[in-house]
Amino acid sequence: MTFDPALPGAPSLPAGLVQRTLTEEDAADWIRALHTGFVRPPTPSPEEVAVRLPHFDLARTRGVFDAGRCVATFRSFAQEVTAVGGAPVTATAVTNVSVSATHRRRGLLSRMMEAEFAEARERGDVLATLIAAEYPIYGRFGFGPAAWYTQWKVDLRRAALDPRWSGPEDGGRIDLVDGEALRKLGPEVYEAARAARHGMVSRCTRDWERRTGWNLVPDDTWREPFHATYRAASGAVEGYVTYAADEGWDDGNQPLLTLTVRDLVAATPAAERALWRYVCAIDWVTFVKSGHRAPDDLLPMLLPDPRAARVVTHSDMLWVRVLDVIRALEARTYGTAGSLVLDVRDAGGIAGGRYRLDAAPEGASCARTAQAADLTLDVAELGALYLGDESVERLVALGRVEESAPGAAARADALFRAARRAWCPDIF
Structure with missing residues (x-):
C-alpha cells in the first residue's frame, strides 16, 4: 500500500x-x-x-x-x-x-x-x-470553524413593541418589491454590506437567481417569498429583507403565523433597525424566526424585552483553511500594534512553518522567520482565529494552542479579536 x-x-x-x-x-x-x-x-x-x-x-x-x-x-x-x-x-x-x-x-x-x-x-x-x-x-x-451563526425565534406577544409603528421615523421608507426588482437592487446593497462585515462571502448571479425564484432546478421546492427594501431619506436603497410565513390559528380563531426571514442584509444600522422593526410589525404574525444571523446580531436588543427572542439554533457556519499564511495575515487589520511569532503546523504540507507577524490597526507585515515561537498551533486553529471570532486563550486552555512565551496568548487575542463577530449568511 x-x-x-x-x-x-x-x-x-x-x-x-x-x-x-x-x-x-x-x-x-x-x-x-x-x-x-x-x-x-x-x-x-x-x-x-x-x-x-x-x-x-x-x-x-x-x-x-x-x-x-x-x-x-x-x-x-x-x-x-x-x-x-x-x-x-x-x-x-x-x-x-x-x-x-x-x-x-x-x-x-x-x-x-x-x-x-x-x-x-x-x-x-x-x-x-x-x-x-x-x-x-x-x-x-x-479547516477550522471561523464564523458561527445564531437563529432566534421572537415571541411578539412578549416583545413589548409599540403596536402603533407604521414606518421608519428617520425619513426612510419600506417598500415591497418583487423578485425581479430585488435581483437589480440587492447586489449593490449586499456588496456595500460585505465591504464592511468580515466573514461575508461574494455572491454570483446564480445566487440571486435562486433567491428570487429564477431559473430553478425543476425538483426544487419553491414557495415565493416577500421582498422589502429600506430606502433612506436620501433615496438610496440601503437594505432589504426576504421572508415567508406559514399559516397557524389558535383555538380561539386568532392568527398565530410564524414569519421566517430568509435573508436580511443592511448596509447601514438605520436600515437594519428599520427592517427588523418592519418584520416584527406585520399583521397576523405572532412569531418571527430570524434565519442565520451573527451571534451578536442587533435583533434581541432592539426589542424592549430581549427575552422575547429565544435562541433556537447556535452552530458553526463558515470554515476556513489557510493556504497562504503570509498573504492571509497581511490582508486583515488588527486590534492593536504588536509582534508575534507563530509556529504553524500543517500535516498537509501546504502552510506549515514559522512566521513573524508585525501587526497594527492599519495593517500588517508577515514573513518566515527562524525566531523562537511565541505560539504553536495547527493550521486549523489558525483558520478558526482568522476572522477574529475565536479566543487564543481559550484554545490554549483546550490544549489546541501551545504558549511558549508568557503572555503570548493575551497579546495574540488583543491583536486578532474583532469588535464584532464574524458573519457569513450564505450556505454554499
Missing part, C-alpha cells in the same frame, strides 16, 4: 478507482452520485441536469469513478471572503462533497481534497472555505 504524501496515513486510491475532472457527458452520473451521498432521490431528471450543468466549472468539478460509475463528488468555485478590516481575500469555496456509502474509508475525499489544494495554490488562492454538513470531518484537512 502506498500513502498520500499530503495527508500522512491516508491510502492512495485502491485499484480500479479513478479520480478525474468531469466532462459534460459525466454530469448526470455525477449528480446521481451527489444525490446518493446526500440521501436524496438518486436519479436526476434531464431538466435538472440542463439547469445545473451551465453553472459547473468542469475544470473544478471532480469525481471518483469505479468501473465508470461515479461514487464520490467534489466541486469548487472562486470566492472572496471579507477579512477583518474589509479587504476581500481570494478563496476556493468547496461544495458538493460526497462519498457513496459503498466506498467510504478508502481515501477518496483525501485524494480529491489534495488535488483541490494543489490547484488552489497554483491559482493563488489565499484560503479555502466550506460549510460543514458534519463537524468532525474537515479539521483533519486543516
Whole structure:
C-alpha cells in the first residue's frame, strides 16, 4: 500500500478507482452520485441536469469513478471572503462533497481534497472555505470553524413593541418589491454590506437567481417569498429583507403565523433597525424566526424585552483553511500594534512553518522567520482565529494552542479579536 504524501496515513486510491475532472457527458452520473451521498432521490431528471450543468466549472468539478460509475463528488468555485478590516481575500469555496456509502474509508475525499489544494495554490488562492454538513470531518484537512451563526425565534406577544409603528421615523421608507426588482437592487446593497462585515462571502448571479425564484432546478421546492427594501431619506436603497410565513390559528380563531426571514442584509444600522422593526410589525404574525444571523446580531436588543427572542439554533457556519499564511495575515487589520511569532503546523504540507507577524490597526507585515515561537498551533486553529471570532486563550486552555512565551496568548487575542463577530449568511 502506498500513502498520500499530503495527508500522512491516508491510502492512495485502491485499484480500479479513478479520480478525474468531469466532462459534460459525466454530469448526470455525477449528480446521481451527489444525490446518493446526500440521501436524496438518486436519479436526476434531464431538466435538472440542463439547469445545473451551465453553472459547473468542469475544470473544478471532480469525481471518483469505479468501473465508470461515479461514487464520490467534489466541486469548487472562486470566492472572496471579507477579512477583518474589509479587504476581500481570494478563496476556493468547496461544495458538493460526497462519498457513496459503498466506498467510504478508502481515501477518496483525501485524494480529491489534495488535488483541490494543489490547484488552489497554483491559482493563488489565499484560503479555502466550506460549510460543514458534519463537524468532525474537515479539521483533519486543516479547516477550522471561523464564523458561527445564531437563529432566534421572537415571541411578539412578549416583545413589548409599540403596536402603533407604521414606518421608519428617520425619513426612510419600506417598500415591497418583487423578485425581479430585488435581483437589480440587492447586489449593490449586499456588496456595500460585505465591504464592511468580515466573514461575508461574494455572491454570483446564480445566487440571486435562486433567491428570487429564477431559473430553478425543476425538483426544487419553491414557495415565493416577500421582498422589502429600506430606502433612506436620501433615496438610496440601503437594505432589504426576504421572508415567508406559514399559516397557524389558535383555538380561539386568532392568527398565530410564524414569519421566517430568509435573508436580511443592511448596509447601514438605520436600515437594519428599520427592517427588523418592519418584520416584527406585520399583521397576523405572532412569531418571527430570524434565519442565520451573527451571534451578536442587533435583533434581541432592539426589542424592549430581549427575552422575547429565544435562541433556537447556535452552530458553526463558515470554515476556513489557510493556504497562504503570509498573504492571509497581511490582508486583515488588527486590534492593536504588536509582534508575534507563530509556529504553524500543517500535516498537509501546504502552510506549515514559522512566521513573524508585525501587526497594527492599519495593517500588517508577515514573513518566515527562524525566531523562537511565541505560539504553536495547527493550521486549523489558525483558520478558526482568522476572522477574529475565536479566543487564543481559550484554545490554549483546550490544549489546541501551545504558549511558549508568557503572555503570548493575551497579546495574540488583543491583536486578532474583532469588535464584532464574524458573519457569513450564505450556505454554499
